[in-house]
Amino acid sequence: MSDDPRTLRLLSLATVVAVAWILQRLFPFSRRPGNVRVNTALFVAGGVVTALACGLCMVWASQRAREANIGLFNLVDAPAVLSFPVTVAGLDLVSYWWHRVNHRVGVLWRFHQVHHSDTALTVSTAARFHPGELLLSFPLRLTAIVLLGAPAHAVVMFEAIFNGFNYFEHADIGEGRTIERVAGAVFIVPSLHRRHHVARTRELNSNFGTIFSLWDRLFGTFGPGPAKEGYRVGLPGTVKAPGVAAALLMPVRAQALVPPDQAG
Numbered sequence: 001m002s003d004d005p006r007t008l009r010l011l012s013l014a015t016v017v018a019v020a021w022i023l024q025r026l027f028p029f030s031r032r033p034g035n036v037r038v039n040t041a042l043f044v045a046g047g048v049v050t051a052l053a054c055g056l057c058m059v060w061a062s063q064r065a066r067e068a069n070i071g072l073f074n075l076v077d078a079p080a081v082l083s084f085p086v087t088v089a090g091l092d093l094v095s096y097w098w099h100r101v102n103h104r105v106g107v108l109w110r111f112h113q114v115h116h117s118d119t120a121l122t123v124s125t126a127a128r129f130h131p132g133e134l135l136l137s138f139p140l141r142l143t144a145i146v147l148l149g150a151p152a153h154a155v156v157m158f159e160a161i162f163n164g165f166n167y168f169e170h171a172d173i174g175e176g177r178t179i180e181r182v183a184g185a186v187f188i189v190p191s192l193h194r195r196h197h198v199a200r201t202r203e204l205n206s207n208f209g210t211i212f213s214l215w216d217r218l219f220g221t222f223g224p225g226p227a228k229e230g231y232r233v234g235l236p237g238t239v240k241a242p243g244v245a246a247a248l249l250m251p252v253r254a255q256a257l258v259p260p261d262q263a264g
């Protein structure tokens with residue numbers, strides 16, 4: 001099997017999208033049709049921008065930190081059985097706080113609201129990010145990799161797991177309360193992230209995690225998945241999802257200007 005991070009990334013992405021899509025077909029929660037066309041266009045736009053700005057920069061940062069002998073795991077001799085899980089958990093924790101800041105700081109919310117403007121949650125929503133939000137996240141992610149001295153293979157593994165959870169938890173899967181209780185005790189499952197997309201401030205400001213639900217439990221932002229009755233996804237006060245051009249222009253023509261974490 002290829003060891004090239006790009007090939008591994010593509011293979012893991014294709015696999016997880018296929019599995020999430022099949023589960024979404026077999027065990028649907030709401031059966032609402034998704035905005036696949038717009039989400040795919042944003043996926044392509046985001047892919048082009050990030051490939052140009054930071055194709056393999058996470059792995060590159062890890063390798064440079066190793067050469068310069070900086071960062072925790074370049075200073076402390078730790079076995080992979082320790083450095084790998086700490087890298088995955090550490091980078092997921094950084095993502096949790098970055099997500100929370102996106103809901104609090106106006107300029108970041110202008111970009112992040114594009115993700116929340118989808119009015120149906122399906123696998124494709126996982127790809128619905130404004131390219132600007134992806135770009136803005138790089139400095140923090142790169143800094144975290146350097147400070148951790150995260151091994152390159154652990155970074156690749158983190159990206160695969162993180163992307164896997166991202167696609168899986170956006171799928172319209174009704175996994176049921178038992179799975180939500182058992183798997184959701186540690187991990188983010190579809191019903192838990194579904195709550196984060198409900199068009200109400202209280203739910204929007206909960207369940208910020210991507211891989212682990214532990215961060216939400218630890219920092220007081222955890223909440224159970226929504227009931228099917230009265231379930232509505234999107235930005236508070238809007239009913240229609242924007243098209244491609246409108247979504248790309250949202251940061252400058254923002255409809256929901258007040259970040260939800262300041263809406264009270």
Ligand SMILES: [Zn+2]
Nearest residue numbers: 099103112196
């Ligand atoms: Zn959010």
Ligand SMILES: [Zn+2]
Nearest residue numbers: 115170193197
């Ligand atoms: Zn989401």
